[in-house]
Amino acid sequence: MRYLEFERPIEDLDRMIKEQEDYAKKTGVDISNEIDSLHRRRNQLVRDTFYNLTPYQRIQLARHPERPYCLDYIRLLTTDFIEFHGDRKFGEDPAIVGGLANLDGTSVMIVGHQKGRDTEENLKRNFGMPNPEGFRKALRLMETAERFRKPIVTFIDSAGAYPGMGGEERGQAEAIAYNLMRMSRLRVPILVVVTGEGGSGGALAIGVGDRVLLMQNAYYAVCTPEACAAILFKDRGKAASAVSSMKITGEDLLRLGVIEEVVPEPIGGAHMNWQETADNLRESILRNLHDLQTQSPEELVENRYKRFRSMGEFEEVKDRPLQFRVKEEPPQQTEHKKAKNPFSMASA
């Protein structure tokens, strides 16, 4: 297994345990007490580490290269998967995959970001960062699902839409916007699972659902911690400091009303035990889909509208229009400015 930076102390203990075990095997000397005590120390350390993860450590887990990706979840959760390709407009974008699969006896349309497992696959899949074709393919499949009344499950795991020249030429902004608008009206259940990285508009473009589940060590953010750090501290390297103010982990997102549920992962992260992760997720997906399927298409669409309509926190002070303006500037100066500026509005 691959250790992350913050897992170094665990790695050290693992090495010591391995050395002791090798020594015992080689020499036949009984040091099982020592080995047991090392194991106990290791378990304690693992608990201490993973019950107290910082938000930035979570993000490192969300990006772990051995984490299950969309096609892995499809294999672990479903049978008879048939993948579909292409947006029927320009091309095929392997950064997003999708198709019909059998989930617990029901046909569902699955759409998700797909990262590569190695360099070669990552080049092909562009690290799971879609171009407009990917978003348009995703919508095409979701519209197909609507025509045949199949529920939709989407898996989000992308640092974001790809910031490249081709994407801009072919309407990256329009592709995302159009998905947001169309998904809000699809007359079938849409269940969204953020499995790893929920990176901004490129994540939301397949994320306008009735319910949103977040894996315990996944994150969902308006921009990457690196981009946030670049703006906040003018230094992309300070992502660890930026991330705590961003409020992007499960507890924060539940509180903000952006997600409905956090799906537990095995201790150490989803990559430690794919099957256990998938079993947890299966339970959550089936329960939520079952709930959603009791709603009529009209109810689904109306409730989905309300879900997003209610998001946001702001202040509305009634009956005090323009008071602020008067407070900020001495009246004389305001008069002066008005006289000089041909655009200034009559105070309305």
Add this chain to the structure above:
Amino acid sequence: MSWFKRPPRYTTINVPEKKSDIPDGLWMRCDNCNEMIYKKDWESNLKICPKCDHYSILSARERIKSLLDPGSFEEKDSSITSIDPLQFSGYAESLARSRKRTGEKEAVTCGQGTIEGYPIQLASFDFAFIGGSMGSAVGEKITRALERGNDTGQPVVIVSAGGGGARMQEGMLSLMQMAKTSAAVAKLREKGTPYISVLTHPTMGGVAASFAFLGDVIIAEPKALIGFAGPRVIEQTIGQTLPDGFQTSEFLLEHGMIDMISERRDLKIQLSKLVAHLYN
């Protein structure tokens, strides 16, 4: 090296300076051509340089004044303001600075008025307010403007200048405004109420990737910077410099992403013609 000023390859964004603390001079220098211009000429010319035709950014209210029939504007939702839901470092100060600089409470001003006699719902962005970015308050005001269009059947016109995209300081609540506003456009479309989106310099990120690119008709001002990813981010990602004119209105027209480019002085007449066509 540094004393040679390299000409910018793409349109740069100048945040308008606070005007009121220097006594108003009669003359000023154009940001673009650096020529001395008579300030009154420039202002009466909708802040277009009479020498080089450079468009300076209009404030929300200057824009409204340039589009609506005199005296017809009735502001709505002016009491909606941002709070600091995440207690995000520096956000409260940022809001205070923007409020002082612009005299506005938020980055968008909304209301209703008439354009050549036709009643419309209008929303106008102020780039000087945290880059015209969309947080909860902006998302709510845009959504209400769209819903008023839905309720009254009056065409909705949104003039975007959202270079900041989704407002980072409100985190995921800002991202969700993209879905909220886009869902409101979807309702408008189902009802058949017209929505005209006007893209002005600069319109990027989460503002571009939601309501701004969902107009039944999309109009852009000349030479505006419009796109999803910022030019610097793209250059860093692909490791090469972008060609001249990348992500400008002219580039978008060529690539089929907008319906037309309208000169600022023609925008009112263009909008009124469209509204006349689309009004049921």
